[in-house]
Amino acid sequence: xxxxxxxxxxxxxxxxxxxxxxxxxxxQRANDPDKIDSAFRAFHTLKGAAxxxxxxxxxxALHAVEGVLSGFRSKARPISPAIIDECLACLDQVTRWLDxxxxxxxxxxxxxxxxxxxxxxxxxxxxxxSTLPVGDWLERLSxxxxxxxxEARSALRYVPHADAFFRGEDPLALIEGLxxxxxxxLTLPDPAQPFDAVNPFTCAVEIIALINEDAETVKRLxxxxxxxxxxxxxxxxxxxxxxxxxxxxARSVLEAQILLLREPGPNGRAARAASAGLVSINVLxxxxxxxxxxxxxxxxxxxxATSVITAIERALQRKTDNVSSExxxxxxxxxPAAARVLxxxxxxxxxxxxxxxxxxxVKNALGHLAKQAQDGLDAKGVTASLRNxxxxxxxxxxxxxxxxxxxxxxxxxxxxxRFPRPVREISxxxxxxxxxxxxxxxTEADTAIVESLFEPLLHVLRNAIDHGIEDSxxxxxxxxxxxxxxxxxxxxxxxxxxxxxxxxxxGVDVDRVREVAAAxxxxxxxxxxGMTEADVIDLIFASGxxxxxxxxxxxxxGVGMDAVRxxxxxxxxxxxxxxxxxxxxxxxxxxxxxxxxxxxxTVEAAGQVFGLPLDVIVExxxxxxxxxxxxxxxxxxxxxxxxxxxxxxxxSLGLSSYIADVGQARVVVTSTGGQLGAxxxxxxxxxxxxxxxxxxxxxGGMKGVAGTTLLGDGRVLIVLDVQELFN
Amino acid sequence: MTLAKTRRVLIVDDAALVRAYYRQxxxxxxxxxxxxxxxxxALEKVLLHSFDLLIVDVNMPxxxxxxxxxxxxxxxxxxxxxxxLVTSTEAGPQDISSARAAGANYYVIKPLKQDALxxxxxxxxxxxx
Numbered sequence: 001x002x003x004x005x006x007x008x009x010x011x012x013x014x015x016x017x018x019x020x021x022x023x024x025x026x027x028q029r030a031n032d033p034d035k036i037d038s039a040f041r042a043f044h045t046l047k048g049a050a051x052x053x054x055x056x057x058x059x060x061a062l063h064a065v066e067g068v069l070s071g072f073r074s075k076a077r078p079i080s081p082a083i084i085d086e087c088l089a090c091l092d093q094v095t096r097w098l099d100x101x102x103x104x105x106x107x108x109x110x111x112x113x114x115x116x117x118x119x120x121x122x123x124x125x126x127x128x129x130s131t132l133p134v135g136d137w138l139e140r141l142s143x144x145x146x147x148x149x150x151e152a153r154s155a156l157r158y159v160p161h162a163d164a165f166f167r168g169e170d171p172l173a174l175i176e177g178l179x180x181x182x183x184x185x186l187t188l189p190d191p192a193q194p195f196d197a198v199n200p201f202t203c204a205v206e207i208i209a210l211i212n213e214d215a216e217t218v219k220r221l222x223x224x225x226x227x228x229x230x231x232x233x234x235x236x237x238x239x240x241x242x243x244x245x246x247x248x249x250a251r252s253v254l255e256a257q258i259l260l261l262r263e264p265g266p267n268g269r270a271a272r273a274a275s276a277g278l279v280s281i282n283v284l285x286x287x288x289x290x291x292x293x294x295x296x297x298x299x300x301x302x303x304x305a306t307s308v309i310t311a312i313e314r315a316l317q318r319k320t321d322n323v324s325s326e327x328x329x330x331x332x333x334x335x336p337a338a339a340r341v342l343x344x345x346x347x348x349x350x351x352x353x354x355x356x357x358x359x360x361x362v363k364n365a366l367g368h369l370a371k372q373a374q375d376g377l378d379a380k381g382v383t384a385s386l387r388n389x390x391x392x393x394x395x396x397x398x399x400x401x402x403x404x405x406x407x408x409x410x411x412x413x414x415x416x417x418r419f420p421r422p423v424r425e426i427s428x429x430x431x432x433x434x435x436x437x438x439x440x441x442x443t444e445a446d447t448a449i450v451e452s453l454f455e456p457l458l459h460v461l462r463n464a465i466d467h468g469i470e471d472s473x474x475x476x477x478x479x480x481x482x483x484x485x486x487x488x489x490x491x492x493x494x495x496x497x498x499x500x501x502x503x504x505x506x507g508v509d510v511d512r513v514r515e516v517a518a519a520x521x522x523x524x525x526x527x528x529x530g531m532t533e534a535d536v537i538d539l540i541f542a543s544g545x546x547x548x549x550x551x552x553x554x555x556x557x558g559v560g561m562d563a564v565r566x567x568x569x570x571x572x573x574x575x576x577x578x579x580x581x582x583x584x585x586x587x588x589x590x591x592x593x594x595x596x597x598x599x600x601x602t603v604e605a606a607g608q609v610f611g612l613p614l615d616v617i618v619e620x621x622x623x624x625x626x627x628x629x630x631x632x633x634x635x636x637x638x639x640x641x642x643x644x645x646x647x648x649x650x651x652s653l654g655l656s657s658y659i660a661d662v663g664q665a666r667v668v669v670t671s672t673g674g675q676l677g678a679x680x681x682x683x684x685x686x687x688x689x690x691x692x693x694x695x696x697x698x699x700g701g702m703k704g705v706a707g708t709t710l711l712g713d714g715r716v717l718i719v720l721d722v723q724e725l726f727n
Numbered sequence: 728m729t730l731a732k733t734r735r736v737l738i739v740d741d742a743a744l745v746r747a748y749y750r751q752x753x754x755x756x757x758x759x760x761x762x763x764x765x766x767x768x769a770l771e772k773v774l775l776h777s778f779d780l781l782i783v784d785v786n787m788p789x790x791x792x793x794x795x796x797x798x799x800x801x802x803x804x805x806x807x808x809x810x811x812l813v814t815s816t817e818a819g820p821q822d823i824s825s826a827r828a829a830g831a832n833y834y835v836i837k838p839l840k841q842d843a844l845x846x847x848x849x850x851x852x853x854x855x856x
Contacts, residue, residue: 004748011744044786045742048816051838052748059838063816137820144818144836253850256833265828268800272830274808275800279832282810282853293853 008053009102015049016091016098017417018042023084023091024420030078039087040069046094055107057115058097064122065090088421090118138232139259141208142252145183152182152210152248154218157230164203169225171207178221180213210234246316250283254312257283261305261312273305280312289315344407351403355396362392401689409593410450412490412499413441415457419488422458426465433472433482434465439489445497449571449591453499456567460501460587461486463561468505468585478582480504492593494671495615499589508537508579516545537579541565572598572692572706574723576673590673598692600709600719602685603668605648606655609685611719613706618671620684622664637678644669645726648680652725653704672723679725692719734852735759735777739769739792740784740814745837749782752841753848766790770798773806779852782844785815785826793829800830810851814839 022039026032047062065087072079093114100108137157145152160171175184187206198204211218215233222229234248246254257276263269277300284293292315299307366389373382416438427434464486469475472482487502510533517523517539523531539545543562565575573591592598592615599614621639628637628646635646646667650656667678692707699705704724711717736758738749750760761776763769765787773781781799785792792813800807813831815822823834832851835843848854 004744007744007747011742041741041786041788044816048742048837049744051816052744054838139823139834140818140820143823143834249846250850253833253847256827260827260830260832263828263830268797268807268830271800271803271807275810275830275832278808279810279851283850285853285855286850288855 005053005101005105008049009098012046012049012094012098015042015046016095019046019091020088020421021417023087024424026079027081027084027424030080033073036069036073036079040066040073043069043087053107055097055101055111057111058094061090061093061115061118064119068122086121090122093118137206137208137230139252139256141183141185141210142248144185145210152212152234153180154211154213154215155232155234156207156209156211156218156222157232158207158209158222158225159228160203160205160207160225161228162202162204165201171203171205171225174222174225175207175209178209178211178213178218180211182210182212184209246287246289250287251316253283254280254316258309258312261309273308274300277308280308280315284315348403348407352400352407355400355403359393359396359400362389362396365389365392405446408447409444410447411441412443412445412450412497415450415454416441416488416490418454419458419461423461423465423486426462430466431471432465432469432484434469435483435485437485437487439487440491443490443492443497445490445591445593449497449573452567452571453589453591456564456589457488457499457501459561459564460589461488464501464503464505464585464587468503468507470506474506478506493590493674495593495599497591497593499591500586502584502586504584507581507583507585508540508577510536510581513537513539517542520545537577540577541575588673598707598719599687599689600692600717601668601687602717603649603679603681604683604685605653605681606650607682608655609711609715609717610649611688611690611709611717612668612670612679612722613719614687616670616672616722617668618676619669621667621669621678623667623678624664625662628665639669639676639678642676644676644678646678646680647725649720649725650682670722672726675726677722677726679722690717690719733759734779734848734854735761736780736782736848736852737761737763737769737772737776737778738782739763739766739787739795740782741765741787742784745784748841749839749844752844756845756848758848766792766795766798769795773799773809774804777806778809780848781809781811782848783811783813783831785813785817785822793825796826796829796831812847812851 019039019042022035022042025035026039029035043062043066047059047066050056050059050062068083069079069087071077072083097108097111138155141155156175158171158175160169161167164171172186175181185208187208188204213221215231218231219226219229222231234251257280260276261273263272277296280296281293281300284290284296292311296308296311296315299311365385369377369382369385369389372385419438420436423434423436469484469486470478470480475482475484485504487500489502490497490499492498513536514528517536518525518528522539522542522545528536541561541564543560545560545562561575568575568589568591571591573589576588576590577585578588579585600611601614601617602609602611604610623637623639623646628635631645636643637646638644646665665680666682666684667680668684669676669678671677690709692709695702695705695707704721706719706721709717709719734757736753738746738753738760739762740746740749741764746762750762753760761772761778763772766783767790769781769783770790772778783792783796792815796811796813799809799811810832811830813826813834814837815826815834816837818836826834833847835847839847
């Protein structure tokens with residue numbers, strides 16, 4: 001494991017999400033070239049990442065998948081559902097590996113057989129490579145083993161006879177048994193050949209190997225197949241590698257420059273030749289062969305490729321007593337187990353940096369002012385400057401606070417993109433056809449919300465699929481399309497983030513809810529009779545409620561919507577439901593944009609101070625009493641052409657109001673869930689930013705209170721839940 | 728010959744992890760490192776800055792490494808003859824020969840170990856050991 005593991009885990013998960021999304025899209029439109037391309041790229045990048053953390057089995061498995069996807073990419077043949085399933089299964093396995101790595105901090109053990117199984121499944125339709133030209137096998141070998149090439153003294157290519165098996169030869173065993181074998185690569189001469197066309201009785205393979213043994217010895221050891229092998233001495237002379245000034249890698253690079261110089265294509269020829277010359281000169285300088293480098297420089301001036309090639313070839317033949325030094329291994333320190341990592345847009349960091357800069361300016365101004373005061377600036381001047389600085393500081397601290405909060409903000413996409421997969425599986429398991437739509441996934445919310453909303457939302461979605469959507473026969477009967485639609489959407493509303501799950505199913509069966517509530521004794525029978533439809537529907541959030549006629553595998557797990565309400569409540573949010581029979585259901589999660597700070601305005605009623613969350617306050621106003629009309633037990637007034645219900649804060653809290661019957665009522669106009677309301681108070685206070693602490697323990701279930709915070713003088717400020725005031 | 732720390736390398740790869748991995752090795756070896764996420768970005772960088780070596784991935788969105796190399800060598804820019812190291816996960820002979828036809832000086836197959844990378848970079852840039 002190396003220090004890149006942390007970043008690897010982060011990126012790999014993103015790539016898995018991307019690949020999953022693309023594969024699911026391909027399921028809808030099997031030959032969408034963009035999606036195939038994108039999925040291919042995700043697997044490809046994932047494979048590269050696995051290589052960097054040296055997780056070879058994962059790289060091998062992904063390579064197999066990539067090969068298959070690449071086939072679809074070039075052939076524009078639609079990808080089959082079976083292959084999509086296999087790809088998804090492979091991603092599942094990778095996810096398990098990642099979880100394992102995250103938990104243990106080490107590469108998963110026993111990954112090899114699993115990877116082999118994946119490679120096996122994908123091997124029948126592998127690779128779009130075409131036939132191998134023979135000449136470049138050495139280059140393939142050196143490119144494939146950049147590090148090990150330098151250890152080798154000879155390179156071997158062995159193409160066994162087609163009837164090798166009948167001659168009693170075992171080519172692979174022969175090579176594997178070679179003394180000093182460093183690496184071995186097998187290639188099919190014609191990988192494009194369809195699997196069915198392969199004759200298993202013929203031997204059709206090319207073996208290339210690096211061997212730490214001189215060429216003569218290798219030839220002698222393989223004398224029985226001498227007509228089928230080609231041995232190349234990497235170390236041209238029988239001395240040890242260290243006798244040569246040019247390392248095998250340097251030789252390989254120089255040889256590549258010769259090939260580049262011989263490259264026939266006319267386009268960009270001058271630049272290619274110039275770069276080959278430059279590289280050759282550099283390699284020779286690196287090796288300490290300045291004179292050879294100079295002779296190439298001279299040949300380059302002649303602008304003649306052949307003379308450059310000759311100069312390089314001459315350099316390749318030279319040897320001196322110099323020893324090419326082995327590079328020392330770079331010590332790598334393993335990183336400690338990863339804490340939580342947050343990805344932050346650099347623009348947001350820049351904002352912070354700028355603000356810090358401004359803060360420094362204010363700090364310096366303060367120092368300057370202190371000196372002025374020391375030098376006898378009058379109190380009035382000091383006060384004025386201080387006030388000025390205080391205003392600046394106030395603004396800056398506010399902005400820094402905001403900027404820091406925004407660092408914690410993530411787009412919903414990070415969570416939303418995890419849903420298509422489970423939705424697909426859930427709908428398949430109950431045989432319902434569902435179109436899953438995601439809207440507003442760029443809506444941002446606090447990290448805490450984005451990260452902890454997955455489970456509750458999954459439960460809501462499960463419910464929608466399992467209970468909300470009717471089966472297709474029922475849907476046809478009510479004239480709906482047989483494919484149901486479920487929309488998961490997010491949007492901002494003032495300082496709230498709203499997340500909705502909307503389905504076009506049958507709506508909540510109110511009678512059934514009544515029945516269950518009565519049967520389970522959730523509500524007394526007479527109370528139930530008097531409840532409005534909305535109140536009854538709201539009972540699905542009561543703990544111990546479940547309407548599934550039979551406990552299904554999916555949602556009938558004893559945790560119901562009450563778990564959702566609790567989870568959302570923990571985040572300072574609220575769940576509500578709107579249902580219309582035969583048309584569908586909307587479950588709405590109203591969440592605060594940030595969970596850290598709440599802006600409140602203080603108000604007074606019955607001589608006590610209360611806080612109202614500033615995000616629900618639209619306006620404060622003085623309303624002449626004669627414009628307030630009583631409506632039943634409540635009251636309302638017209639405000640900006642809208643009728644607004646009015647409650648007295650003191651009265652609704654059961655306190656006796658101190659208000660003398662003055663001509664005007666002081667009201668705070670609020671908006672919650674799109675509903676306007678007004679609260680009459682005795683006095684308006686200031687605004688402040690507080691860390692809201694939810695009520696817990698015995699007071700946990702108390703309605704109407706959003707939470708508490710401490711005031712500067714040690715008193716407890718109760719912050720009210722405005723929505724509850726109007727219920 | 729100038730000192731190693733003045734060498735500038737441009738890493739062209741769409742995978743952030745790969746860029747970070749290369750960058751760390753190269754910076755430790757004293758290189759100044761710049762990054763581009765695809766061939767198009769690399770072309771822009773090459774127009775504006777000078778480099779001693781380009782390390783180019785093949786498979787990238789928008790503009791792949793081969794197209795980029797071809798454009799680089801064809802355009803007769805001041806940077807057209809810069810040494811280029813192509814790194815790719817593809818090991819097929821076709822891949823290697825098409826990279827060379829486009830003008831790659833050397834081709835290595837990923838994953839490329841950090842020490843192998845710095846050794847190659849030192850060679851291709853002519854750093855005197």
